[in-house]
Each structure stands twice: as structure tokens, then as C-alpha cells.
Amino acid sequence: MAVYFDHNATTPVHPRVREAMEPYFHEEFGNASCLYRLGINASYAVEKARLQTARLLNAREEEIIFTSGGTEADNLAIKGVVMASGKRHIVTSVIEHPAVLQTCAFLEHYWDCRVTYLPVDAYGRVDPADLEKAITSETALVTIMAANNETGSIQPVRELADICRQRGILFHTDAVQAVGKIPVDVQGLRVDLLSLSGHKMYGPKGVGALYVRKGVELVPQAHGGGHEGGRRSGTENVPGIAGLGMAAELSRNELNSRIRHAAALRDGLWERLQRLNLNLVRNSPDGNCLPGTLNFSLPGINSRELVRQLDEAGFCVATGSACSTGKTTPSHVIKAIGRSDAAAASSIRISLGEGNTEAEIAAFVEVLPRAVEQAWAVSRASSGREGR
Ligand SMILES: Cc1ncc(COP(=O)(O)O)c(C=O)c1O
Structure with a gap:
């Protein structure tokens, strides 16, 4: 080996994560929306994972939306907030992951948005003074990653989020590389939205979550049966979600x-x-x-x-x-x-x-x-x- x-890039699945997922491939294979026991058991697994994920972030359960991974969480956060706001300006940084950069480019092209890309210093950090200057009355959202996937540089998220809060602007952070590696507390960081991904924290691939602070308006991006409180339709990936929950619990403990x-x-x-x-x-x-x-x-x-x-x-x-x-x-x-x-x-x-x-x-x-x-x-x- x-x-x-x-x-x-990705992590191996922790044996306890695999163990937590296992029943939902076999005897507990139910659809979490169904009303009989098999379905109810699946929905219990989803809600347990929601609690585990919320605990890791110091969030409330109803503030967690399960997605297919970090990319979808970033898309939902950025498109969802911009479309709900009616405003057309986004502030981000030049070192974001393509999941953020390409979503911003999409909105520039198809939604008539203007995007400001903040530079970083030699340590890979955004200067809060640059953010202050970039915000306008048209700014719908600021999205700056918590930690960079290539260099590992950690942003001054609390400082950046404070500036946004003072100006009444929503702040999203792509924390895909931070969660499970450094402490991430949505209350302490004062962020409004936060993306995470299972496979970067010893969980399975193809599952992630978006934290959305209570009261933040979001236009859903996947329409259908109204799953995840109507904010992300699609039959829940029950084994994946159960695995993500266990990965979150292990991250918190370890x-x-x-x-x-x-x-x-x-x-x-x-x-x-x-x-x-x-x-x-x-x-x-x-x-x-x-x-x-x-x-x-x-x-x-x-x-x-x-x-x-x-x-x-x-x-x-x-x-x-x-x-x-x-x-x-x-x-x-x-x-x-x-x-x-x-x-x-x-x-x-x-x-x-x-x-x-x-x-x-x-x-x-x-x-x-x-x-x-x-x-x-x-x-x-x-x-x-x-x-x-
Ligand atoms: C910072 C960052 N954001 C988003 C993603 C995308 O996450 P996922 O692979 O779960 O779609 C990655 C994955 O490399 C990442 O490093």
C-alpha cells in the first residue's frame, strides 16, 4: 500500500463511519420520507446525523441542510442568497476553490451580477480593510473560504464576518478544508452560512452540509419533493448522511x-x-x-x-x-x-x-x-x- x-484531496473512511453507514445499505434501506417503520428508522438516522453535525459546528439542528457535498453546499449558499436578495454584487477572494469561483462566474454570466475578487497577501490572507472598501449598497453576499485547500492558509473569518454583520451583509464561508481539522464554531465566527464536506473529514464521498443561520432567506436550487425543509429536494442519501454524522461526532471528539x-x-x-x-x-x-x-x-x-x-x-x-x-x-x-x-x-x-x-x-x-x-x-x- x-x-x-x-x-x-480526500480522506479514508473511518471504520466507525463505515460501521454507522452499513445498516442503511441492507436491513434499514428505507426511504426517510415513508411513514412505516422502515422509513421512520431512516428518518431517525438522518435526524441523528443532523444533531451530530449541528453539535460539531455549535449550530441548531434546523440550521443544517444536507447536500451532495461541498460543491453543492457552495452553490446553494451563493446562488440561494443572491437570488433571494434581489441584489447583484458579490465579494469573494482570488484564492477560492472552483466550487465558489465558478458559481460566482455563473452568476456574473447568467444573473447579471458583479463580482469583486479580493487579493491575498504573501501568507494567503485577505486584508479586512480591502473587504471594507469592496462592500457597496448592492452587495448581496461576501463569500471567503475558512482555509485554503492548496496552501492551508486560514482566513481571519471572525474579523471579516464582523465587518459584514456591521454593514448588514450576509457572510458565507467555504469551510470544507477547515471542518475536522481546526475548531469551527459558527457562533464564535459569526458566519451566516458555512459549507462542509464529508470526504474531507473521514466521512464518505458525495455528502456534505450547508449551515444556514436561522432567519437567512435562501432560494432553493433543487426543486422537487420538498426535502430538507423545502430547501434541498431529493431523496436523502441516508447511508451517506449517517456516515457524515459519525464523521462529525469523531471530529468533535478527536x-x-x-x-x-x-x-x-x-x-x-x-x-x-x-x-x-x-x-x-x-x-x-x-x-x-x-x-x-x-x-x-x-x-x-x-x-x-x-x-x-x-x-x-x-x-x-x-x-x-x-x-x-x-x-x-x-x-x-x-x-x-x-x-x-x-x-x-x-x-x-x-x-x-x-x-x-x-x-x-x-x-x-x-x-x-x-x-x-x-x-x-x-x-x-x-x-x-x-x-x-
Ligand atoms: C475548499 C474546498 N471547497 C469545496 C470543495 C468541494 O467539495 P466536494 O468535493 O465535497 O464537492 C473542495 C474539495 O476539494 C475544497 O477543497
């Missing part, structure tokens, strides 16, 4: 040990990497960063080739975000923090999780120089071919 260092474990491994890794004299440029900030995330560039190296070499050596790591693999354009996030195209094209993301060990870190540091050498050789050979 390869060593898995890509927990920001958060502190997860943070300690991931941060210790990440810091140890960076210390060892620096001793290799590979001229690494660190892209993840030193503070205000997800505990297990380390993004760095190896200028001159083609990061896709290095990922291939590391895969051969038995390690799963990423170039940029999982959603942008397959594309050859340099990462928009690494460019936004002020790095060159060459640095952005040579960035590697390591994201550590529960199952990783000190021995795996040591083994990785051992194989990296050879993988870099081989990636160099391949890059040189292909540029030689192109030159001919």
Missing part, C-alpha cells in the same frame, strides 16, 4: 489530538526537508495554517513529473488542488500569494492525516532527492526533444 499524504498529531508531523517534515538543500520555497504560511498542510515549490521542477516519480516510490502527494490535476495551468492560489509562474508550476502539496506516522515522514525525506533527480532528468529530456 502506498503511503497516503493527500488528505486535503479534534485536539488530530491537530497535535498533524502539526507535529508537518513541522518535523519541514525541518528535515530544509536539511536536504533542495532550495525549497515554502508556500504554506508558518502561522495561521492548517496543521497537516505543507505546500512548497521546487523551482525548475515539473511538479506533475515529480508526483509521478513519488508515486513510483510509493507516496501519494498532490500538485496544487485535486480538482486542478489534469490541467497544466499554474495554480491560481500559488500565483496569488506572489510566486512566479515557474514556482507555481513546481508546487507540491503534502497534507497529513490521522494515520500518518513519523516513520513515513522519514521514509519520504529519504526518497525525495532521488525522485527530484529523476523528475529533473525527465524534464531535461523532454525539453531537449521539444528543442529539436
